[in-house]
Amino acid sequence: MPFFCRNINLYPEFLFKLSPSGKEFFKLCDFVHEFSEDIISKRKEDLKENGDAEKRQLDFLDILLTARDESGKGLTDEEIRTEVDTFMFAGHDTTSSVLSWSIYSLGKHKDIQDKVYEEVKRVIGDKQYVDCEDISKMKYLSCFLKEVMRHHTPVPVISRMLDEPCVIEGVELPKGSFIDMAIHHAHHHPDVWEDPWEFKPERFVGDKHHDMDPDSFTPFSAGPRNYIGQAFAQNEEKVLIARLVNRFEISVDPDHEVEHFIEVVMRAKNGIMASFKERT
Incomplete structure (x- = not known):
């Protein structure tokens, strides 16, 4: 691919x-x-x-x-199969990408990691698990994961086929045209995002982003072909990161250069070098 x-x-x-x-x-x-x-x-x-x-x-x-x-x-059988394909296979690499970039972001931004840890510790305490009620209480963790998906868009480019002709910026596109949409670039457009290349979970705190065009932040795509498992994926990521941060202090190698490599999912060109120190 x-x-x-x-x-x-x-x-x-x-x-x-x-x-x-x-x-x-x-x-x-x-x-x-x-x-x-x-x-x-x-x-x-x-x-x-x-x-x-x-x-x-x-x-x-x-x-x-x-x-x-x-x-x-x-x-139809084909529609069901398409959704099953998406849920079973599209969710694996994308979740892996989000978790990898989450670990990198936590290690790179110690102040943000401390905020996530403090919230997780306050919510789950000494429990060894995260339950459904805990997930909804971890607001800053939710903002952190949204910023990970904005800054390191898990699926950087998607394609769609036009069901009907349309005009974009004066360019006529006929029905049946295939359109590539660069979500990663849209997530860094300076007309939409303040300081787009800075990693700031606070941009999602409260109602700040609710006044934005809903299509300005689309890590799970948009419209009828958006990712059907997005709620499950987000909860899965919250649980995994919460448990990870609660148990370990994460750091990354400052001498290892991390560079985006755009494939079907966003990867690190030379990998991510991270270390985990158990909290006492």
């Missing part, structure tokens, strides 16, 4: 399919689709055999299979 992104001559799909990377890419896509379809098929059978879905604790896939709109129409 990174090969595809960096080779403009392979953007037409029929050309990409003929390349060695394209053949491997679509082979892996078929494998992923078959894996998801097998899970969906087995769950459908399970729902049929075990009766009324309302009497059981529904998980993500159950909700997709039983969802109906106002007219009683459910999702």
Whole structure:
């Protein structure tokens, strides 16, 4: 996939399919689709055999299979598979990216790490776990993670196909056009963000960002194809960072240069060198 992104001559799909990377890419896509379809098929059978879905604790896939709109129409098999693919596979690398850059940001900004630690300690105390009530109380941690996703955008570029023609800045774009949107650059636009290259979780404190255009901060994309698992991902990240900070003091190697490397997800070109010292 990174090969595809960096080779403009392979953007037409029929050309990409003929390349060695394209053949491997679509082979892996078929494998992923078959894996998801097998899970969906087995769950459908399970729902049929075990009766009324309302009497059981529904998980993500159950909700997709039983969802109906106002007219009683459910999702198609392809729509369900697409959402399952997104939830199962898109969430892995993105969460890993956010956690990696969170560790880097905590180690690089000791004052911010201290604020996160103080809040976590105040909320969970000496407990060895984080419960649902704790998550909603950790306001500064939430701001910190938002700033991580702004400053080190986990998915820096997304693509969309136009369902209808539109005009952007005087340029006419026909229906069916593929549009690349540079979210990472939008997250650093000086017309939108004050001191865009500074790492400041405080920019998300209170209602400061509520007056902004909602599309100015889109780490999970936007519209009908935004990431369906974003609430789960954010809670997962909060729990992991809270437990990590509560147990360890984090530092990074000041002599190791960290540079953004834009692929499908945001990575560190030469990795991140971090150390963890257990708190006493």
